[in-house]
Amino acid sequence: MTTDRRTAILEGAARVISRRGVRGLRVEQLAAEAGVSTALIYYHFKDRAGILRHTLEFISDRAERYTAGVEGATDTATPHQELERSLLLEFQDHSEVRENSTAWGELRASAVFEPELRKDLARAGLTWTHDVAALLGQACPTVPAPALTASAERLTALLEGLSTRWLSGALPLAHARELMREAVSVEIGHLSREWAPGEVPSRT
Incomplete structure (x- = not known):
């Protein structure tokens, strides 16, 4: 019951x-939303900073669950396809995905004014980047880790921007998904050419 x-x-x-x-989060309002007492909220999370920190962990874990459950995945899927599917699952017209993505964006925006959020956001972002870099590494096994990380940073940053535009109605869902799909192909193509076996990577 406690859980x-x-x-x-x-x-x-x-x-x-x-x-x-984030600025609209009040403990009294949260208690009413969750159907619990304010005392119980303070018992579990101590203070507002604790609520925000654990909420960030919660939405990160929830995103990991719904992006790990790749619909239509098969044993014959290529690493490119697995990466694409994982990222495209962030663009689902489901209430949970919309809520998660919106809350993530609000937390990130609030970190501009609330520095105490920055360390936890950076940690969550680093984990996400690492996961995407690992998938890129499966698609491009000869590419060194720093290049994979840079590529993963570009993809996750683009995904956040596209997600914000989609959620705000500035970009149709299908177009956001297509742009993300194209970005994955561009990144994998770039890495494959830049780090082809026997090639010296270009620095121009």
Whole structure:
């Protein structure tokens, strides 16, 4: 029961942040949203900073679950296809994905004014970059780690920007997915050419 209530609080926090932003998160409002007492929230999370930190972990874990469950994945899928599918699952017209992506964007935007969020955001972003770099490494096994990391940083940064445009109605979902798909192909093509076996990478 304790775990269920803790999860309910985190789910409520993600909903409130996605709708009202980090500055709109109030413990009293969160208690009403989650159907618990304010005392229980303070028992689990101590203070507002604790709520934000654990909510960030919650939405990161939730994103990892729905992007790991690749629909239509087969044993014959190429590493390129696996990477593409993983990233495209961030563009689903499902309430959970919309809420997650919106809350992530609100947390990132608030870190401009709330420095205490920056370390946790950086940690979550580093984990995501590492995961994408690992998938790129499967597609381009001869590429060194620094180049894979740089490519992963470009892809995740682009995904965040496209997601914001999609969620705000500036970009149709299908077009956002197509742009992401093209970006994956461009990055893998670039890495494959730049680090082809026997080739000296260009620095121009």
